[in-house]
Amino acid sequence: MVRGPFKGAGFYNNEMISSIHSVIANRFGKAWLILSFFLLLHIIDEALNGFLPVYNENVLKIRASTGIPFPTFAFAYWFTGLICADVLLLFLSRYALQGKRVFVWLAYPFAIVMLANGLVHLAGSLYLQQWIPGIITAPLLLYGSMNLLLATLKMTTSKTITVNPAL
Numbered sequence: 598m599v600r601g602p603f604k605g606a607g608f609y610n611n612e613m614i615s616s617i618h619s620v621i622a623n624r625f626g627k628a629w630l631i632l633s634f635f636l637l638l639h640i641i642d643e644a645l646n647g648f649l650p651v652y653n654e655n656v657l658k659i660r661a662s663t664g665i666p667f668p669t670f671a672f673a674y675w676f677t678g679l680i681c682a683d684v685l686l687l688f689l690s691r692y693a694l695q696g697k698r699v700f701v702w703l704a705y706p707f708a709i710v711m712l713a714n715g716l717v718h719l720a721g722s723l724y725l726q727q728w729i730p731g732i733i734t735a736p737l738l739l740y741g742s743m744n745l746l747l748a749t750l751k752m753t754t755s756k757t758i759t760v761n762p763a764l
Contacts, residue, residue, distance in 0.1 A: 622696025628748035629693035629704060632711060632741035633686040639714070639734040640679045648730035649675055696752065704749040712742035 643649070649672055656667045686707070693700040715738035718731045 622752065623694065625696060625701065625704070625745075625748040625752045626690060626694030628741070628745040629700065629707075630687070630690040632708065632738075632745045633683060633690055635734065635737040635741040636686065636711060637680075637683045639731060639738055640676070640683060642734040643731040644672075644676055646730035646733070651730055701749055701752045704745055704752075708742040708745040708749065711738045712746070715739040715742065 649670060653669045656669050659665060659667055689700065693704070715735040718729060718735035719739075721729045722732045
C-alpha cells in the first residue's frame with residue numbers, strides 16, 4: 598500500500614490537486630496585480646514625461662497621410678480614463694487572486710496589449726534614436742505581461758491533472 602499524498606505513480610489525490618490549484622491561482626493573481634501596478638507606473642511615467650503631446654502630434658500625421666481616424670486626447674480625459682481603468686484592474690486583482698476562471702480569459706488580452714505597448718515604446722525609441730516618453734517603464738510592462746502570460750498559460754493547463762478513480 599502506498600502511503601502519503603501520492604496514490605500511485607503519476608496520480609494525485611483530491612487534496613494535492615486542490616493545493617496545486619491554489620498555488621497556481623495565487624501565482625496568477627500576483628502576476629495580474631504586478632502587471633496592474635506596472636501599468637500604473639507606466640501611466641505616471643507617460644504623464645510626467647510628456648507622452649500625450651508626442652502621441653497627438655504623431656496621430657495627426659498618421660491621419661493626414663492615411664486618413665485613418667485615430668483619436669486624439671486632451672490630457673485630463675486621457676489621464677483620468679487611464680487611471681480609472683487601472684484602478685479597476687487593481688480592484689479586480691482580488692478576484693484574480695482567487696483564481697476565478699473568467700479572469701484567466703481576460704488576462705490574455707490584458708497581457709498581450711501591455712506586451713505590445715512595451716514593445717512599441719522600445720521600437721519607437723530605437724527607430725527615432727531617442728528616448729520617447731514611457732520608455733523608462735516599458736521594460737516593466739514587458740516583464741509583467743510575460744509573467745502574466747506564463748501564469749495564465751499555467752492556469753489554463755492546470756485543470757488537466759486528474760485523479761485516478763480506481764485508486
